[in-house]
Amino acid sequence: xxxxxxxxxxxxxxxxxxxxxxxxxxxxxxxxxVDLMRQNIEAPAVLVDVSRLPGSIETTPNGGLLIGAxxxxxxxxxxxVVRTRYPVLSRALLAGxxxxxxxxxxxxxxxLQRTRCAYFYDAAGSRCNKRAPGAGCDAVDGFNRYHAIFxxxxxxxxxxxxxxxxxxxxxDAIVHLAGPEGERRxxxxxxxxxxxxxxxxxxxxxPGELIxxxxxxxxxxxxxxxxxxxxxxxxxxxxxxxxxxxxxxxxGRIADVRIALxxxxxKPWRAVQAEQVLRGQAPTKERFLQAxxxxxxxxxxxxxxxxxxxxxxxxxxxxxxxLAGVDA
Ligand SMILES: Cc1cc2nc3c(=O)[nH]c(=O)nc-3n(C[C@H](O)[C@H](O)[C@H](O)COP(=O)(O)OP(=O)(O)OC[C@H]3O[C@@H](n4cnc5c(N)ncnc54)[C@H](O)[C@@H]3O)c2cc1C
Ligand code: SF4
Numbered sequence: 001x002x003x004x005x006x007x008x009x010x011x012x013x014x015x016x017x018x019x020x021x022x023x024x025x026x027x028x029x030x031x032x033x034v035d036l037m038r039q040n041i042e043a044p045a046v047l048v049d050v051s052r053l054p055g056s057i058e059t060t061p062n063g064g065l066l067i068g069a070x071x072x073x074x075x076x077x078x079x080x081v082v083r084t085r086y087p088v089l090s091r092a093l094l095a096g097x098x099x100x101x102x103x104x105x106x107x108x109x110x111x112l113q114r115t116r117c118a119y120f121y122d123a124a125g126s127r128c129n130k131r132a133p134g135a136g137c138d139a140v141d142g143f144n145r146y147h148a149i150f151x152x153x154x155x156x157x158x159x160x161x162x163x164x165x166x167x168x169x170x171x172d173a174i175v176h177l178a179g180p181e182g183e184r185r186x187x188x189x190x191x192x193x194x195x196x197x198x199x200x201x202x203x204x205x206x207p208g209e210l211i212x213x214x215x216x217x218x219x220x221x222x223x224x225x226x227x228x229x230x231x232x233x234x235x236x237x238x239x240x241x242x243x244x245x246x247x248x249x250x251x252g253r254i255a256d257v258r259i260a261l262x263x264x265x266x267k268p269w270r271a272v273q274a275e276q277v278l279r280g281q282a283p284t285k286e287r288f289l290q291a292x293x294x295x296x297x298x299x300x301x302x303x304x305x306x307x308x309x310x311x312x313x314x315x316x317x318x319x320x321x322x323l324a325g326v327d328a
Contacts, residue, residue: 028109069108088225092167108211156199169260169268170244179209192267221246239263283324
């Protein structure tokens with residue numbers, strides 16, 4: 001490992017000013033960044049530890065929730081308001097990593113964790129445009145079981161690995177940011193970028209910007225929500241496909257529905273086509289399958305991940321069926 005400077009601060013202004021130093025990086029729980037430093041994929045000169053910045057979970061005046069970026073994943077998952085009003089978020093967090101890692105990992109770090117593409121991690125032996133722009137991508141013709149079926153480009157077909165972000169996408173979460181140019185808010189759905197010609201640019205975060213919090217609005221779909229993750233084994237595995245969904249049925253019709261998919265794109269994938277098919281309709285098994293078909297019609301698979309298309313359809317229908325109380 002290369003030498004680096006470590007700076008711990010509990011003050012946001014100080015954190016922002018240290019982050020202005022050359023090759024400085026924020027450090028949350030370190031569960032991803034330190035691994036990447038060990039693998040010689042990341043080489044910051046300064047680590048600004050932001051895990052001690054004030055962080056809490058507070059209700060907002062409109063009845064929503066503001067979750068500080070430094071709050072640990074396990075604290076968010078266990079919070080009574082999250083469990084009752086945003087069950088999809090609690091379940092997504094509990095589906096990720098291990099209890100020990102969730103105790104270390106922070107909300108900000110989870111959002112910015114890097115892809116788990118094996119070629120990205122193989123700095124010594126593989127070509128990867130995300131790690132070395134212009135080098136090529138060994139995943140396109142290689143082992144691509146875990147890779148994208150939506151939004152990929154010829155330059156990168158990696159997926160975003162976070163379970164939490166899929167739930168946040170279904171909840172229309174807002175990311176609060178602070179940076180040298182002031183504060184701003186970005187919808188989670190607009191925060192991560194698809195690869196296009198520049199897979200190395202993964203988010204809309206500006207240099208030195210700090211994630212300070214996540215904001216959730218109250219909604220009927222949030223209260224009746226769930227997360228299902230399909231993976232190769234029951235622990236320590238990232239999603240092949242995951243579904244976060246919320247459903248509000250009023251007088252036998254779908255008044256509102258939110259669906260997001262994980263394991264299928266470089267960002268949490270909001271299933272807009274499926275949602276359109278469902279609004280105003282009766283919540284039946286056939287309609288859920290029809291909605292899933294509509295969403296997956298645009299999917300493009302690679303040799304190793306064609307199974308994801310059928311898997312995603314069935315998982316969408318199953319989660320919606322569960323939420324509606326019909327067998328799907
Ligand atoms: C064995 C293993 C299994 C795992 N399984 C899963 C899984 O199944 N599902 C899943 O979702 N995740 C999984 N993870 C990933 C884990 O969830 C992430 O490592 C963790 O969420 C990252 O959070 P952190 O606070 O440790 O981030 P760090 O490693 O500290 O940082 C990650 C990135 O975020 C940046 N950062 C941190 N905080 C801020 C901030 N406030 N503002 C701006 N930038 C910031 C850092 O600079 C860095 O780039 C697994 C990890 C391991 C090691
Ligand atoms: S899919 Fe993306 S992350 Fe994986 S090797 Fe290709 S460019 Fe790198």
